[in-house]
Amino acid sequence: MTLLLLLTIGLLLVLRVPVAFAFLGPGLGYLVLTDQSLGLAMRLITNSTASFPLLAIPLFVLLGVMANRAGIADRLFDFALAFFGRVRGGLGYVSVGVSLGFSWMSGSAVADAAALSKVEIPTMERNGYTRRFGLGVVGSSSLIAPVMPPSIPAVIYAGLAAVSTGALFAASVIPALLMAVGLCVVVFFLVRRQPDIVVTGFEWSRVRETGKRVLGPLLAPVIILGGILGGLFTPTEAAAVGALYMLMLGFGYRTLHLRDLPRIFSETVMTTAAIMLIVSSASLLGYVLARERVPQQLSELVLGLTDNGTVFLLLVAGLMLVLGTVIDATAVLVLVVPILLPIAGRLDVDPIVLGVLMILSLMIGLLTPPVGTVLYVLSSTMKVPVSEAFKGSLPFLVPLVLVCLVIIFFPAIVTWLPAQLGL
Template sequence: MLALLGLAIAVLLVLRVPVAFAFLGPSLAYMAVNGRSPGSALREVANAADSFPLLAVPLFIFVGALANHAGIADRLFRFAMAALAGVRGNLGYVAVGVSVGFSWMSGSAVADAAATGKVSITAMLRNGYSRRFATGVVASSSLIAPVMPPSIPAVIYAGLAAVSTGALFAASVVPALLMALGLCIVVFFLVRRQPNLTRGRLDRRELLDSLKQVVFPLFAPVVILGGILGGIFTPTEAAAVGVVYMLLLGLGQRSLSWAGLLAAVKETALTTASIMLIVASASLLGYILARERLPQMLTEALFSFTDSPTVFLIVCVLLCLVLGTVIDATAILVLVVPILMPIALQFGVDPIALGVTLIISLMIGLLTPPVGTVLFVIAAVSKTRIGEVFRGCLPFLIPSVVIVILTIAFPDAVLAIPRALGL
């Protein structure tokens, strides 16, 4: 029965049926065949969405949407340009820096790519950068957003694994910064033999003016993360405070119009509906897999193969990389976390370290066809073919792979900040 269920889902995914419905249809058929009432299926779906920690997801999405429509990405770009004027390949570093700044308010790779892609890629093409380089660095930089807190995948994982969201946020900071450093190193090697990729000179007045424009927006992550890590807010409360702060900032500075506010509300509603539908359908499928004893079978198979936590983590990463090419990252998290968590505990793997490793691995899937959501966003904003964007991303994927390897090899380093903060 399990094989038939998997085959039905695979066929639907190949036929490009949306992931939520590809999971939901065969799952409902399974429930009917096994004599389970529609009410029990509906109860599983409703229970998956009825979660206080998941309430932070639409709120963090709203924070990112407000930041986007308030033009904060443009302000960050202007400041980064002023700070790095005269540096060879400066626009490559600017793209990474803007993504880091915007990631503190977004938590979503798609939102980051959409907000920063058009202005960064247009500027690079206008100043002599190749289209492949421009699209590759912007697309790859957007992966920092779902790793750097406040991270939407981290909120979802924490809810599924019943771990501290604050601890997961704290553990994700260093890997996210290392990803940014790795991207800058790749930019350095790609532009070092192109002396023409230099623009302008340092203008202290422009630097000061642009700095004034980003001071208050960059205070938002201090409010959100400081409140969570300091124990002042729960993640959900911090997300709500972040929404209020961004509203006051956007409306107070008149950078957010009423039309922009309505657009942000609409964008948040659509994105949240999409995510929660995936969460609900994947939860029903996860219930079925648990009923069929798949976690127990996987545990027995893995322990017959190895008793090494490192090998287990490598298997988890490979699983995420393969699934990430065809399934949305949110669906994979909802599907695999309830299965992998009890196995991880038996192997002695810390749930926080596992979460960081899984999230970074899944984000790589955003840049791999055929699903690769970020590839489609960057291709659309830059009017570039998907294949060209993907080829541009290849050298920039190296840092993400290296960070995944480091999280597997040195889990204690990942856990250093949460332990220091007592989380």
């Protein structure tokens, strides 16, 4: 029965059926074939989303949408360009830096890539950079957003694993910074092979002018993360405060108007509904797999292979890299966390380390076919084949995988900051 269920899901995914429905259909079919009430499915679906930690998701989505609509990314880009324009390859470093700055307000790689690609890649091409380089650096740097807090995948993992969202947020900061450093190293080597790059001049007056325009946005992470890590409010409350602050910034800058609010709320509802539908359908499938004792069988298999926590993390990273290429990250988390968490506990693996590693490994799948959501966003915004976006991203996958290995072999990098903050 389990094999038939998995084959059906695999076939539906190959046929490009949305992940939520690829899980929901076979799950309901299993209940019918085993003479179980469909009311059970309704209870499972309802209970899976009736979680206080998950309440932060629509608010963080709203925060990201407002930041995008308010033109915050453009302000960050102008300031970074004024500061680093005179550096050879400066636009590459600017792309990474802007994604790092924008990630404090947006927990979505897709939103990051959509917002920044339209501005950054044409600017790079006008200044002598190849389009493939622009696609690669913008796509890869967008992956910082779902790792750096506030991170929507982190909220989902924290709810599933019953760990502190604040601790997981704090644990993700250093890995996200390592991602940015690694991407900048790749930029350094790639721009040396592009002789036609144009270097812009440096003017303090331009730096001061653009710097004034980013003071407001740079306060957003201070308010959000400072409030969470300082114990002033919960992640859910921080998301609400952040969204309100971004709304005030947008109105203050006159980049948001009352007529924009219906569209903002509509986009937020659509994105949140998609996430919650995946969470609920994956929860139903998780119940089916649990009833078929799949978690116990996988646990016995893994523990039969190794009793070493480091080897276990290597296996987890490999599994996430593979699953992330074919299944949405949210669905993978909901399905796999309840299976892997008990194994991690038996091997004395910190659940915070496991969470950061899983999230980063899954996000790499956004840059790899056949799912590769970020690749499709770049293809759509820049009118290029998906294969071109993937070829541009290939060199930038190397530092991302290396950061995964650093987390595995040096887990203290993840746990140090939460420990310092007493989380």
